[in-house]
Amino acid sequence: MSAVAVPTKSEQTRDLIAKTALRLFRERGYEATTMRAIATEAGVSVGNAYYYFGSKEELIQLYYEHSQEDHAEACEGILDGEREFRARLLGVLRARIDTLQPYKEFAGKFFKYAAEPSSPLSPFSSESAPVRDAAIAVYREVVEGSTLKTDAEIRADLPELLWLYSMGVVLYWVYDSSPDAAKTYRLVERTVPIIDRLVGMARLPGMRGVVREALSTYRDLRK
Amino acid sequence: MSAVAVPTKSEQTRDLIAKTALRLFRERGYEATTMRAIATEAGVSVGNAYYYFGSKEELIQLYYEHSQEDHAEACEGILDGEREFRARLLGVLRARIDTLQPYKEFAGKFFKYAAEPSSPLSPFSSESAPVRDAAIAVYREVVEGSTLKTDAEIRADLPELLWLYSMGVVLYWVYDSSPDAAKTYRLVERTVPIIDRLVGMARLPGMRGVVREALSTYRDLRK
């Protein structure tokens, strides 16, 4: 009769395996962590680990979920008091790097698994839809909670476009070897004002044409 | 005393392994092709294959080289008679997809190996420098052989920027599952005119500021 989620034995085991895997990945890296080690550390059999997770790669999806929750939480405080579009976007992207940073060591290592088009780990896969939608929702909040004035057509697609931009930032971050990701922070600090200006300029007579053409191309070619 | 390259035994063996691997990749796909199969088909031992190539992944670099030569060759005829920037760029990108297309099946499969930042297969790695430079040279030819008029600052960086754009097109192509890559062709057909317009607009008074800012950001943040 209680509405409180009481974890079943099964859920507990699954969660135990998940948490152990994530911890070992962070401690030793993805490749150096064997399925045998995950099972041993979690106190279960290898067969049991495979009972809950179909493959080692599948354990990576857990990190996405964890990372997305982390980011969304960090954004709450940032979006609460700020109404200016540029500041909101900058804050959200800084928080994106902040929350990613502790995992830098192994994020690059398993990044490649996300790059395979047919992989469920691809950010565009249907399996990633929940995480992706949650991420886009953050950028929708960035736009809708702001005082931004721009072309109505752009405004509709802006959340998704900003998410795409954030994926580009993450891509840069993965390749960024500067200390404390200094260059990635600089990337957002320098590109956010440019985006802000471009979005503002979109209403100008001379720009309307290119903008409409670019948007219609985008709509046509996204899956 | 002869200037003609007489292949040594070693070079012959290496070449034999390389050609066999590439053939099997195309026939069966990357993952389905085992090192044992490559060795057997080439008539050498597994150990010998590893004597010439440090890993299975290393064999992929061969495909890059082959693919780049293929593209550069296809571009010659295209760039010969055409002086207009837009048409030159469009032709080169169409040729890029044309030459990639036969390998569609397995290109997606090993694409992920290129995505790992620390991998020699990354398009930004030092090991990829020769192929990368050859690719950028094609886009330099696109610009310099054209009648394009634009901001001098942009012009200097344009070849590299166009290469980056072409990498984006390839990225889209990898994920494109439409028949005969129809959507990727549409992508270049619709984005090339946009790029052409933007590059032309860069000289306009209202645009100069954003363009300079964007370019200086790019220069600062490229490795």
Next chain:
DNA sequence: GTCTATAACACGATAGAC
């Protein structure tokens, strides 16, 4: 349905003999 224990398989990679 959940879980253990153990063995077996195919693969990429390596060691060491010749």
Next chain:
DNA sequence: GTCTATCGTGTTATAGAC
């Protein structure tokens, strides 16, 4: 340079216990 034998891995299979 080239080989054979072997290792460690992800994954699957088997045979059961609660």
